[in-house]
Amino acid sequence: MSEATPNPAPEPAKVPAAVAPAAAPKPAVKPDMSRGDFLWAGWAMLAAFGAATAAASARFMFPNVIYEPSQKFNAGKASSYDLGVDTKWLNEQRVWIVRTPTGFYAMWARCTHLGCTPNWWGDQNRFKCPCHGSNYTLGGDVIAGPAPMPLWRAKVELAPTGDLIVDKAILENKPGKRENAPFFANYSPA
Numbered sequence: 001m002s003e004a005t006p007n008p009a010p011e012p013a014k015v016p017a018a019v020a021p022a023a024a025p026k027p028a029v030k031p032d033m034s035r036g037d038f039l040w041a042g043w044a045m046l047a048a049f050g051a052a053t054a055a056a057s058a059r060f061m062f063p064n065v066i067y068e069p070s071q072k073f074n075a076g077k078a079s080s081y082d083l084g085v086d087t088k089w090l091n092e093q094r095v096w097i098v099r100t101p102t103g104f105y106a107m108w109a110r111c112t113h114l115g116c117t118p119n120w121w122g123d124q125n126r127f128k129c130p131c132h133g134s135n136y137t138l139g140g141d142v143i144a145g146p147a148p149m150p151l152w153r154a155k156v157e158l159a160p161t162g163d164l165i166v167d168k169a170i171l172e173n174k175p176g177k178r179e180n181a182p183f184f185a186n187y188s189p190a
C-alpha cells in the first residue's frame with residue numbers, strides 16, 4: 001500500500017507590487033530674499049495699509065446722500081383760490097388747500113387709519129376714506145370710522161410774492177396748534 005503524499009501547501013497569492021506615487025515636482029527654488037528686498041516689501045505693505053486706511057477715512061467723511069423729492073412746493077397765488085376745499089394739488093402733492101374767510105391751511109390727504117387717500121365730498125362737507133369708511137370734518141377731525149386721529153396739516157406760508165408755499169415735511173394735527181402759524185397762513189385780500 002502506497003503512502004498518500006500530502007498536498008503541497010498552496011503558494012501565497014502574488015500581490016502586485018504597490019505602484020509608487022509619482023514623485024512630486026520639486027518646487028523651483030527661489031533665491032533667498034535679500035535684506036534690501038525684504039525691507040522694501042515691508043515698506044510697500046505699510047504704504048498699502050496706510051492708503052487703505054486713508055481711503056476708508058475719506059469714505060467716512062463723505063457718507064451716502066439719499067436725494068428725495070422735496071416736500072416743499074409752491075401752490076400758486078393765494079388770490080387764485082376760492083373759499084373752501086381745493087383739490088387741484090391732490091394728485092401731484094397729495095394735499096388739499098383749504099381757504100377760510102381768514103386764511104389758508106394745507107391738509108395732507110392721507111387717512112390716519114392705514115394711509116389711504118380720502119375723497120372730498122363737498123355736498124356732505126366732509127372727507128371720506130374709501131378703504132374702511134373713516135369720515136373727517138372740514139377741519140380734519142374724525143367723525144366716523146376707525147381713524148385714530150385727525151388728518152395732518154402741513155406747514156403753509158404766504159410768500160411776499162403772494163404765493164402759498166407748502167412744506168409737507170412739517171406736520172401738525174393737534175387742535176390749538178394746527179390753527180396757528182406755521183400751519184395756518186393768514187390772508188386778507190386788499
Ligand code: FES
Pocket residue numbers: 111112113114115116129130131132133134145146147
Ligand atoms: S385707511 Fe382710511 S379708514 Fe382705513
